[in-house]
Amino acid sequence: MIAGGVRLDGLISGAAVTPENARFFAVPLPVVLHIVGATIYSVLGAFQFARGFRRRRPAWHRAAGRLLIPCGLLAAITGLWMTVFYPWPPGDGELLAGFRLVFGGAMAASILLGLAAIRRRDIAGHRAWMTRAYAIGLGAGTQVLTHLPWFIFFGTPGELPRALLVAAGWVINLVVAEWFLRRDRRPAQVRTRLVS
Secondary structure, eight states, rough: OOOHHHHHHHHHTOOOOOTTTTTHHSSHHHHHHHHHHHHHHHHHHHHHHHHHHHHHHHHHHHHHHHHHHHHEEEEEEEEHHHHSSHHHHHHHHHHHHHHHHHHHHHHHHHHHHHHHHHHHTOOHHHHHHHHHHHHHHHHHHHHHHHHHHHHHHOOOHHHHHHHHHHHHHHHHHHHHHHHHHHHHSOOOOHHHHHHO
């Protein structure tokens, strides 16, 4: 979110145009929509996973979900659009573009599958698909953590390491999400014994 805020500030204040940001100045609407959609999705979405809050305020959960679905789809679709139509900055390549298309498409598909599940009153399916979508949506935050050690020890990553580090952020989030989903599927008795 900080990077998005910096990007928006640069667009609004007229920061210097560089090879890394020229595409955003040439066509700013997709990146602005992406940042706004992703920010709302990331911040408001966190409350959707607070079990106690969800139980005490189910109407709030539904109302927030009605805002989060379009925001999440907006973030995913604008991410896909930028991957396809913006020129690639230095250091990006086909592999990274492919990863962005796969994970952006998976995020949009997960949101739509989560919506379809709740319309069928399949709460478990809804929760699982929305958890996966949220994990992908938070990938940029984890990508900071996957890049940091590389920057410290090796400097700026080349095209292949950069693509793999970006993908690692999404994969780590999805692995953690799947672990939580599987952990919560165990019978309550087993969970109680493990905690005691």
